[in-house]
Amino acid sequence: MSFRTIESSPAQPLRVVVAGAGNMGRAWLAAVIAAPDVELAGVADLNLTAAQDAIAAAGRSGLPIGSDAVELARQTGAQALINVTIPEAHHAVTTAALFAGLPVLGEKPVAESVSRALSLVAATEITGELFMVSQSRRWNPQLARLRAMAGQLGPIGTITTDFFRAPHFGGFREHMAQPLLIDMAIHAFDAVRFLLGCEPVSVYCQSYNPEWSWYAGHANATAVFEMESGTRYVYNGSWCSAGAETSWNGRWRVSGQNGTALWNGDDAPTLHTATESTIPDTSHYSGIDGALHVFVQALRTGQRPSGEVHENVMSLAMVEAAVQSARIGRPARIDAVLTRAHADAIRAEDRADVCHVLQNWPSVRDALATPPEP
Ligand SMILES: NC(=O)c1ccc[n+]([C@@H]2O[C@H](COP(=O)([O-])OP(=O)(O)OC[C@H]3O[C@@H](n4cnc5c(N)ncnc54)[C@H](O)[C@@H]3O)[C@@H](O)[C@H]2O)c1
Incomplete structure (x- = not known):
């Protein structure tokens, strides 16, 4: 799958807005500030006091803040959004960002349900913007x-x-x-x-x-x-x-x-x-710093990163299937979870363009496995 690329370098850093100034939002502010090729353009939170306190704690008092992350990105000329809001807000904030032409790096879980996650998958197929989910352990x-x-x-x-x-x-x-x-x-x-x-x-x-x-x-x-x-x-x-x-x-x-x-x-x-093997070192980056590095690199090169939304959804499907199995007292099949989520996604979708994409998927597994060229 290809997505819109964005050039960046230490001389021309990627300008980002961080949405969500809670516990994890503060960790992301530190990661953004430490990254040489990323610049913090602003911090958004529904709770403006939380945003204010977070930028003060990060030593960036005076940085623009706002309650609407996408509007703040527009005002500040930001090029990407880091979504660290609560899971229930992930779908709305990320959808708005993608359709405003902003690639998104989002905290786990991708959304509060698999059905909302599928809507986000379809949104990336329409907009051609990258949406990568940061599962911080991936970069351990x-x-x-x-x-x-x-x-x-x-x-x-x-x-x-x-x-x-x-x-x-x-x-x-x-x-x-x-x-x-x-x-x-x-x-x-x-x-x-x-x-x-x-x-x-x-x-x-x-x-x-x-x-x-x-x-x-x-x-x-x-x-x-x-x-x-x-x-x-x-x-x-x-x-x-x-x-x-x-x-x-x-x-x-x-x-x-x-x-x-x-x-x-x-x-x-x-x-x-029984036999000795040489194990090559495979990763040089860890945690959310690693996720941020991979996101910026992916935007630069156009190479699909680990955690791109199509690839991430199945992790949330494992959670939903486990919860369902615990509730019904029998095994739950992942395909059944995906089929039900797909129907729910179509039923709940507000946007006609996203609904159209969802309806045209041959199957959810196929759609997630082979994202189309936009
Ligand atoms: N990777 C990890 O190890 C790890 C650890 C903790 C949390 N998380 C994830 O990080 C995310 C945030 O968790 P947290 O612990 O920081 O939560 P939190 O409740 O401390 O902070 C969330 C913030 O988001 C704000 N918010 C809610 N809706 C918003 C919206 N529409 N626009 C802007 N701001 C909005 C809230 O006002 C709050 O300040 C969650 O998705 C959580 O699962 C990941």
Whole structure:
């Protein structure tokens, strides 16, 4: 898929507006300020005090702020938008930006539902603007190394992630029905697609809330995915598990025909095979700094980046399928989730042009796999 390219360099930096000045928005402000080929043009938030406080904390008092991100981008001559708003606002803000001729780098999740995500996919096909989703773990050099190791193992039988922590966040996570699956597990689900380079088929998931949990919803979940390769991926997690906590990245085991690769989530992964292999270094950038670098590079070169929206949606589909399976008590098929989301997307769509594109997709999987040339 090709998209509109934009030249940039340290002498001619890409001017961006950051939308959303909450916790993560502040992290993005720091990343933008640190990037040599990006310039912060302004900060938008519905809460102008939050925007004001964020630019002051970033040492940029006096920078333009506004409540409408796209309008602020127009006023400041910004060339791209970084969407760090709450998930429920991702669809509206990103749609407006794309149709205003702004490429978007968006925080995960791509949108609050797969159906809204499909609408955004169609919007990029109409506008020809790049929309890349930042799943920050994708840019973890240790995960990239684990992927290179997985490539040495021959056919992969099982991949497991253990995620056991006990954070007291306060706020929205403690009131969500599925805080672990929706807010956290997407990082691991996206990582397993990245590791295997293949897509999910189905999932059986049980979620529950231990009696000592301080969450209103389900803090624990165990999900078994079947992947297209035949690999089984087992995610076993808890957000109310005190003692011997795992890394925020989880603890990983990749088990294949030729051996095993292990990653504790914090240190370099290790390869355990009968013969020695040389694992090349594959990634030089990490976290959101890495995502920003890749976004700017993609705009410069026109090369489709990892995390481009077509490629990202399946990670959210894994979350929705796991939630559905936990609700119905049976396995859920990813294709059924996609089919229902597609119908919902067409029904809910306000824009005739986006609706037309959605209606003409042969299937959602095909549309996501082979984005058309605009
Ligand atoms: N990659 C990670 O590790 C990671 C970690 C935390 C959060 N996130 C993601 O970052 C995003 C933001 O999370 P957060 O923790 O900063 O949330 P937050 O609630 O702290 O901040 C969100 C901000 O967005 C603003 N906002 C809402 N609607 C808006 C709109 N239409 N236009 C402009 N501003 C709007 C809110 O006023 C708020 O200030 C979420 O998508 C979240 O999932 C990612």
